[in-house]
Amino acid sequence: MRSGRTADMEKPFTWSSSGRSVLNLNIRHLCLVGVWPLGTSHLYQLYVIFVFAMGVWNFAEGSLCVSYCWRDLEATTLVVANMFTMGSGNVKMAFYMLNRPRYNSMVRRVDSLMSLQSESCSSNPALENIVQRSRRRAARLTLGMLLFMASQGIVWFPMPLIADPSERRLPFVQHPWDNNTSYYQLSYAVQCVVALWMAQISMGMDCLFVTIMILVAAQLEVLALRVGKLRVDESGAGEGRRIASASSVAHEKMYSNLCFCVKSHQEILRFARLLNDTMSPIAMTLFAFNVLVGCVVLFQTTYSSDITAVIKCLVFLPILGGQVYLYCWAAHQVKDQAEAVSTAAYSCSWVDAGTSFKRALRILICRAQKPLILTAGHVCPINREAFLSMVNASYSYYALLGQMNKRSVD
Template sequence: MGWDSKEDQPLTWQYTADSVLKYDVRILHMIGVWPLSGSQLYRCVVTVIIALCLGHFVEAVINLYTLHGDLEDFTLALSNVSVVIVGILKVTFFLRHERGYCHLVRWLDTIVASQREYTRGRPHLEEAFAGAQTLAVRITRGFCMYNATVVLAWVLAPLAAPPEAKRLPFQQLPFGEGSPFSLYALSYAMQGVSMLLIALISVQMDCFFTAAMIHAASQLRILNSRLSDLQLGKAGLQLQGGTTLDSMYDELRLCIHTHQEITRFVEHLENVMNPIAMMQLAVGVFNGCMLIFPATYSAENDALVKCLAAAPTISAQLLLYCLGAHSVREQGEAVPLSAYSCGWADASAAFRRSLLVVMARAQKPLALTAGRIYPIQRATFLSLLNAGYSYYAVLRNFNSR
């Protein structure tokens, strides 16, 4: 199914008021990525952001070229510029497939709305939905505040150095004593603003996908409860005067339709997410290695503090993808057991045949991948940490020679 196949019209601020992804979409809007109003001003803002990041990249090239034999500063500069590069790629990918993202939001809202009628009057199902909503909002808000604090602290740290040192936040340029202060101030502002914007954009896009995965897992959890509640004579299935064999079969058909919709939604989520997830997992492993090295060998206290402050953000971004994707897969794998737990023994032959079809189709895991080649699950996080440490060990051995 193509990304732009249906309901891919641009979103508006009014529409997001009732969306389950309201906070994620609106934060991306406020930092200049998601043009909810349809104004061309947002295109200009994105152009300015990319221009600032390109300037940051040029200064990184100059910094790397002028470094001689200082591997600690070299790895730290590479770590910083990799965040900028991946951030630009994420923005570019979003702009290219913006309609697919709009489709994702509308589709998830449709699935949630279709199941809300089954959650009314069932406290455990209402709690599952409310819990998913609360968790997604807390992740979005928490990461936004934490990431902004870390970047601002990193940006302001050079101000504690002596003025004649002319230290910059991320990429150090060969400023001499006769260099104009205006050039230093311009470079300082460009690096700080570009890194702050691109870091917020990058993290919030990760939070957007994480929220989508949390809600997808929640909808699967609600579906599992609906399937296991299919019991002859159960009050929850008393439709139009009482529960009968036919009403059980009708309810099963509705569950099958919901399962098919969620399955197709997860496939669409995989399509729009896997390239960005691949970039984030790759840069996470790379930055993990690049930050550990200067934190271990650098004699400067500010470098150590910077690395220790940035490390939790990098590892947490990887963990978000792994836990979110694992939750979707886990709830998808629970569908056959939930179907088997219903009252199929007292149901009609047509009901039992349909139930077998559901159980057979649900055997295929709802797997999310990075770049369609690397499965994302809970164990992936540990393997990524091991890979980052392995690269660090290689770099350490190279440096000790």
């Protein structure tokens, strides 16, 4: 029975079935950029291979360029920044392809999680507003970040042609072995396409996980409000023996509502473990790559003599910080809302409740007091403190590069 349920959860999505998912925007975007197949088309499989090969080509082109200009720290760091930025999308794509069933299961479990408390939300406008607000926030955030990422092409792609049309310069990686003379137009077009696709893949994967964390935090917020409003409802009780009977029924209903809350809490925690296992390598890739890219972009902004490189790096810096901050902010929201469940338990009418209710409530409080922490690589906690740590680490590497540059100049 369990294996059959697991197989259903891991069943691939189609384009039509993805439209019924709460994550339809994220899934369909990843499908369009060549990551998430919605169907069994062989042509799409070739498309996936082609997109992945473009990322590999970008890394190979950058590595070859570094081998020619490794003595020039300014040129090397600019190429390395591009390699790691594009490589991040390729690595995230590889993680997805190695764990496709887990990603399908994760999305289906999100949909199941959203329907778990739907009955309580439908009868309570305040709870329904929390859920709808989280969905709108996630959709706006996804669209905003993807469009902002695409808008970077307006700055990066035409910059070499605008700054100095007489020089045959490429937008990201130069070809010092032939001074950009061979296949210049083709190389220019390929670099722009690869940059656009890999950036959309990388940001698309990040938005998927941030969206899920926003929805999980909303479900925990709904659960906390439900727990906090558990009351003994004895309205309509008559006189005499009817009072005792109504009181008994009210206590049983209160206990039944608590049991449903406990079940919902367990389902959310069970899903959080799956989310952590799936997201952990992606988050670790993002943190490691963005720390390295951040330090070299800061170096370019400070020491580069090329004004076009400085402008591009200044425009790109908010993206690096924004990607890391989104993870840390969303994961911190999950942690805060999980702790709120324990606090809300003290607000319910437990004093007037029966022994079985108090016993179940103690179990819920003890479990909710255990911090719900999402991690990167199962090592680094993802929270606001982690964001500050990433910024400090990036600045430390930047200072090291600055010292190396001074020594080479001296």
